Amino acid sequence: MTTLLTETLARIRPIDPRWIERARARQLQLTKPAGSLGRLEDVANRMAAIQETLAPAADRAVIVLFAADHGVCAEGVNPYPQAVTAQMVANYLRGGAGINALARVAAVDLRVVDAGVAHDIPETAGLTQRAIARGTANFCQGPAMSPEQAVAALELGIEMSEAGAHLLGIGEMGIANTTSAAAITAALTGLDPTSVAGRGAGADDACMVRKRAALARALDLHGPHLRGPLEVLARLGGFEIGAMAGVCLGGAANRRAVVVDGFISTAAAALAVRLCPAAADYLIPAHRSTEPGHAPLLEIIGHRPLLDLEMRLGEGTGAALAIPVIRAAVAAFTGMATFQSADVSEAS
Amino acid sequence: MTTLLTETLARIRPIDPRWIERARARQLQLTKPAGSLGRLEDVANRMAAIQETLAPAADRAVIVLFAADHGVCAEGVNPYPQAVTAQMVANYLRGGAGINALARVAAVDLRVVDAGVAHDIPETAGLTQRAIARGTANFCQGPAMSPEQAVAALELGIEMSEAGAHLLGIGEMGIANTTSAAAITAALTGLDPTSVAGRGAGADDACMVRKRAALARALDLHGPHLRGPLEVLARLGGFEIGAMAGVCLGGAANRRAVVVDGFISTAAAALAVRLCPAAADYLIPAHRSTEPGHAPLLEIIGHRPLLDLEMRLGEGTGAALAIPVIRAAVAAFTGMATFQSADVSEAS
Numbered sequence: 001m002t003t004l005l006t007e008t009l010a011r012i013r014p015i016d017p018r019w020i021e022r023a024r025a026r027q028l029q030l031t032k033p034a035g036s037l038g039r040l041e042d043v044a045n046r047m048a049a050i051q052e053t054l055a056p057a058a059d060r061a062v063i064v065l066f067a068a069d070h071g072v073c074a075e076g077v078n079p080y081p082q083a084v085t086a087q088m089v090a091n092y093l094r095g096g097a098g099i100n101a102l103a104r105v106a107a108v109d110l111r112v113v114d115a116g117v118a119h120d121i122p123e124t125a126g127l128t129q130r131a132i133a134r135g136t137a138n139f140c141q142g143p144a145m146s147p148e149q150a151v152a153a154l155e156l157g158i159e160m161s162e163a164g165a166h167l168l169g170i171g172e173m174g175i176a177n178t179t180s181a182a183a184i185t186a187a188l189t190g191l192d193p194t195s196v197a198g199r200g201a202g203a204d205d206a207c208m209v210r211k212r213a214a215l216a217r218a219l220d221l222h223g224p225h226l227r228g229p230l231e232v233l234a235r236l237g238g239f240e241i242g243a244m245a246g247v248c249l250g251g252a253a254n255r256r257a258v259v260v261d262g263f264i265s266t267a268a269a270a271l272a273v274r275l276c277p278a279a280a281d282y283l284i285p286a287h288r289s290t291e292p293g294h295a296p297l298l299e300i301i302g303h304r305p306l307l308d309l310e311m312r313l314g315e316g317t318g319a320a321l322a323i324p325v326i327r328a329a330v331a332a333f334t335g336m337a338t339f340q341s342a343d344v345s346e347a348s
Numbered sequence: 349m350t351t352l353l354t355e356t357l358a359r360i361r362p363i364d365p366r367w368i369e370r371a372r373a374r375q376l377q378l379t380k381p382a383g384s385l386g387r388l389e390d391v392a393n394r395m396a397a398i399q400e401t402l403a404p405a406a407d408r409a410v411i412v413l414f415a416a417d418h419g420v421c422a423e424g425v426n427p428y429p430q431a432v433t434a435q436m437v438a439n440y441l442r443g444g445a446g447i448n449a450l451a452r453v454a455a456v457d458l459r460v461v462d463a464g465v466a467h468d469i470p471e472t473a474g475l476t477q478r479a480i481a482r483g484t485a486n487f488c489q490g491p492a493m494s495p496e497q498a499v500a501a502l503e504l505g506i507e508m509s510e511a512g513a514h515l516l517g518i519g520e521m522g523i524a525n526t527t528s529a530a531a532i533t534a535a536l537t538g539l540d541p542t543s544v545a546g547r548g549a550g551a552d553d554a555c556m557v558r559k560r561a562a563l564a565r566a567l568d569l570h571g572p573h574l575r576g577p578l579e580v581l582a583r584l585g586g587f588e589i590g591a592m593a594g595v596c597l598g599g600a601a602n603r604r605a606v607v608v609d610g611f612i613s614t615a616a617a618a619l620a621v622r623l624c625p626a627a628a629d630y631l632i633p634a635h636r637s638t639e640p641g642h643a644p645l646l647e648i649i650g651h652r653p654l655l656d657l658e659m660r661l662g663e664g665t666g667a668a669l670a671i672p673v674i675r676a677a678v679a680a681f682t683g684m685a686t687f688q689s690a691d692v693s694e695a696s
Contacts, residue, residue, distance in 0.1 A: 031439055032446050033428075033549040037665070038638070038658030079695040080381075087692040091379055096685025098380050105679040106672065122691075201381040202695055290386070307655065309673070310386030317385070324454065324672040325657070331453040337444025343470075344435040347427040347550055 004155045005246075011253040014278040019049035026054055029338040033347065039306065043284065043326055044333035050257050050282055051166075058330040061323045062109045063169035063259075063316040064160045064247055065092060065099060066240035068116035069135030071144060072218070073176035077211040079202050082135075085175045086119035092173075093126050098313050099171060102320035110316075111163065115156060116239035130156050132239045139183065140217045143235045150234035150242055154275075157246020161254065167323060168251045169259040169286075170244040170268065171316020175201075178291060179211055181267035183218050183236040185293040187226050188270055188300060193219045196293030198263070200312075229274035237271070244268035249275065252282040259319040259326065260301070262289035262312065270300040286322035287311060352503045353594075359601040362626040367397035374402055377686040381695065387654065391632065391674055392681035398605050398630055399514075406678040409671045410457045411517035411607075411664040412508045412595055413440060413447060414588035416464035417483030419492060420566070421524035425559040427550050430483075433523045434467035440521075441474050446661055447519060450668035456517065458664070461508060463501065464587035478504050480587045487531065488565045491583045498582035498590055502623075505594020509602065515671060516599045517607040517634075518592040518616065519664020523549075526639060527559055529615035531566050531584040533641040535574050536618055536648060541567045544641030546611070548660075577622035585619070592616035597623065600630040607667040607674065608649070610637035610660065618648040634670035635659060 023045035028034055035041065047056040067089045073082045091097045092112045095104075103110045113128040114121065118135035121127065132152050136144035145153070161168055174180075178200035186193035193215035203211055222235040233242050245268040251258035252272075260269045260283050273280045280302050287307035288294065298305065306322045339346050371393035376382055383389065395404040415437045421430045439445045440460045443452075451458045461476040462469065466483035469475065480500050484492035493501070509516055522528075526548035534541035541563035551559055570583040581590050593616040599606035600620075608617045608631050621628045628650050635655035636642060646653065654670045687694050 030446075031436070031444060032661050036549070036659065036661040037446060038660065040657060040659065081693050081696070084693050087690070088379070091685055091690045091692060094685070094690070096379060096683075096690050098378075098385060098680050098684055101679040101683035102676045104683070105675050201384070306657070307673075309388060309654070311384065311388065312386065313380050313384040321673060321676055325655075325669060327453050328450045328669055331449040332446050335444075335449035335452070336446055337439055337442070342435070342439045342442070342444050344439060345429050345432050348429070 004158055005151055008158050008249050008253045009276050012249065012276050012278050015049040015281040019052055020045050022054060023048040030336040031339055031342050031344050037332055040329035040332060043329035047257060047330050050255055055334055056330055057166045058327045060165045061167040061169065062111060062163040062165040063103060063171050063319050064111045064113060064163065065171040065173065065316050066113045066115040066243040067173040068239035069118035070174055070176040070180055070238050071136045071138030072140060072179050072214055074138050075140055075210055075214040077179045077207060077214055078176045078200060079204065079207055080175050082175050083119050085173055086117050086121045088173050089114065089117060090122045097315060098317050099315035099320060102317050106320050106324050108320055108323050113160060115153065115243045136238055139236050140214050144237055145234050147230065147234050150230055150237065153239045153242025154246040157243035158250035161247045161250025167259060167326060168247055168256055169316050169319030169323060170247050170265045171261050171319060172240045172244060172264050172314055174238055174240050177238050177240065177264050179214060180236060180238045180241060181264040182293050183215055184232055184267045184271065185297055186219055187232045187236055188274060189296045191296055196296065198291035198293065229271045233271055241268045245272040248272035248279055248283060252279040258283050259322050260285045261316050261318045262287060262314055263291035263294045264314055266294055266297040266301065270297045273300055284326065287318035352506055353499055356506050356597050356601045357624050360597065360624050360626050363397040363629040367400055368393050370402060371396040378684040379687055379690050379692050385680055388677035388680060391677040395605060395678050398603055403682055404678050405514045406675045408513045409515040409517065410459060410511040410513040411451060411519050411667050412459045412461060412511065413519040413521065413664050414461045414463040414591040415521040416587035417466035418522055418524040418528055418586050419484045419486035420488060420527050420562055422486050423488055423558055423562040425527045425555065425562055426524045426548060427552065427555055428523050430523050431467050433521055434465050434469045436521050437462065437465060438470045445663060446665050447663035447668060450665050454668050454672050456668055456671050463504060463591045484586055487584050488562050492585055493582050495578065495582050498578055501587045501590025502594040505591035506598035509595045509598025515607060515674060516595055516604055517664050517667030517671060518595050518613045519609050519667060520588040520592060520612050520662055522586055522588050525586050525612050527562060528584060528586045528589060529612040530641050531563055532580055532615045532619065533645055534567055535580045535584055536622060537644045539644055544644065546639035546641065577619045581619055589616045593620040596620035596627055596631060600627040606631050607670050608633045609664050609667045610635060610662055611639035611642045612662055614642060614645040614649065618645045621648055632674065635666035
């Protein structure tokens with residue numbers, strides 16, 4: 001049976017290494033010492049290969065911010081009440097959150113999507129309302145969601161990836177979702193779940209004891225059933241995590257780079273890569289989060305983050321900082337003169 | 349006798365730590381987990397303290413790019429001919445270099461200043477012509493410049509720092525100037541000059557042998573006479589390096605943050621800090637260069653760079669990438685809602 005998900009997975013192709021070679025040859029003609037723009041050159045070369053042109057574009061960028069709630073919040077794993085998810089969505093819609101400020105200053109569009117928030121959202125103008133359910137179930141007691149809901153979350157993300165942008169970013173909000181991301185990390189990597197649990201939004205020591213205990217119980221309960229990434233998402237995930245994985249897949253299918261934010265976004269990106277390894281070619285990790293589970297997830301993606309600013313806010317804030325770097329990489333690649341055109345002597 | 353230099357040095361004051369405390373208190377009210385914006389919070393707090401307001405601005409940014417030639421080029425320390433300095437200045441004026449592309453995409457103004465280029469510059473529209481001499485003397489044979497020229501270079505930078513900007517950036521172009529920066533690094537830190545010599549624009553092994561030999565001879569010749577930063581600049585520096593140090597001093601005197609680019613810019617910033625330690629409070633290192641001498645210079649500045657993108661181009665390209673990060677830090681600090689104004693519950 002063809003579904004949006006299976007059709008999307010079937011369309012994803014690895015990037016063509018000949019485009020990387022063409023871009024590298026172009027870089028050598030530009031008026032700078034060979035390789036002197038460092039990682040900017042790698043980013044530009046990949047953008048060229050993703051878009052299959054020596055004139056890649058990064059002007060129109062959209063960050064899709066998915067919000068959803070998590071049943072595991074009931075285990076006391078987080079210092080904030082669950083109602084903060086809905087309160088912060090209202091804050092995004094009024095433009096008062098960190099991601100609003102960072103997206104504005106970077107000239108990046110922001111789309112806010114309710115993928116499954118538990119509480120009423122006070123203000124809804126500008127919200128894309130696509131809640132799959134009013135939060136997931138508590139994965140310490142059973143699967144977080146049904147297999148059908150997991151597919152629905154992925155397909156929501158695939159749909160949202162059709163944003164008419166040169167560059168997609170992903171971000172999230174969901175009280176307790178670092179616990180879900182840590183569980184996914186443990187499931188995908190085989191690492192002890194307690195070793196990949198960090199303080200998230202600021203868990204104190206008592207909170208961390210409960211978080212580690214919840215993770216250990218969840219992995220004991222679900223471990224024998226985790227036969228693939230779809231089951232990992234259904235049993236341990238969140239709706240926003242599934243949707244972000246969907247953006248990664250949809251972006252890859254449509255040859256668009258996807259800028260991955262921090263720990264939770266990278267858990268989503270890692271699920272996407274496990275569903276379709278070629279999707280990794282389209283992913284650009286934005287920044288290194290302070291969460292301990294982030295590094296092993298980045299190994300699954302296979303790319304290093306561009307930035308390390310000791311951030312741990314989520315929302316797509318890291319993506320909003322990385323997008324100007326990617327635009328700069330593309331601007332240098334497409335806007336610089338060549339040694340020949342500028343009549344500059346080359347190195348001997 | 350009061351000169352522009354002595355008057356500027358006398359005006360520089362350390363930032364007031366009470367402004368840092370006020371900014372920190374404000375950060376805790378904003379709708380994000382405490383500390384979750386990481387180094388962006390530190391940057392915003394310092395911008396508040398520099399400008400002495402909880403509404404700091406970073407909109408108008410200017411990068412001042414100084415070009416000058418170096419007598420030590422005659423020692424064969426660089427793979428490019430000396431004429432490339434003038435050729436690249438023409439490239440800046442036509443908008444074809446890396447810094448042009450990066451400044452454009454970041455909406456940063458660029459000023460190009462001839463501080464002492466040896467060759468004729470083919471095209472001069474837009475150039476600020478302030479050459480102190482047609483290049484320095486070869487410091488393997490004597491001082492690079494006279495003490496009066498060193499003061500003139502510093503005062504050129506102080507004048508150029510009056511750019512009407514919220515944020516100043518410094519950049520440079522000068523064939524062989526990594527050799528001068530390495531000599532300054534050795535003089536300021538006491539490190540062996542050959543240990544701080546890197547490949548610069550791409551020196552091959554034969555070039556590196558000559559570069560290390562030139563550095564060893566220069567430090568042997570001048571070492572006994574290096575009694576202070578002014579003598580280090582005069583004997584081992586370049587006109588663009590002195591001018592960039594002047595921007596650091598002028599920025600600090602006028603309470604403006606100065607974004608320091610890479611290795612050569614940081615050599616200039618380190619000279620400024622040795623001339624006036626309080627100037628360090630106003631400096632924001634943009635990025636970590638791949639040059640081996642950069643790290644010991646950063647220790648003199650006392651601040652970590654914001655970015656590490658394995659770049660080694662100079663021109664102010666690192667500053668052009670860091671300025672959007674600083675603007676983002678300021679935008680979050682000044683543009684975010686508070687827990688109270690947004691009616692978001694705080695952590696328990």
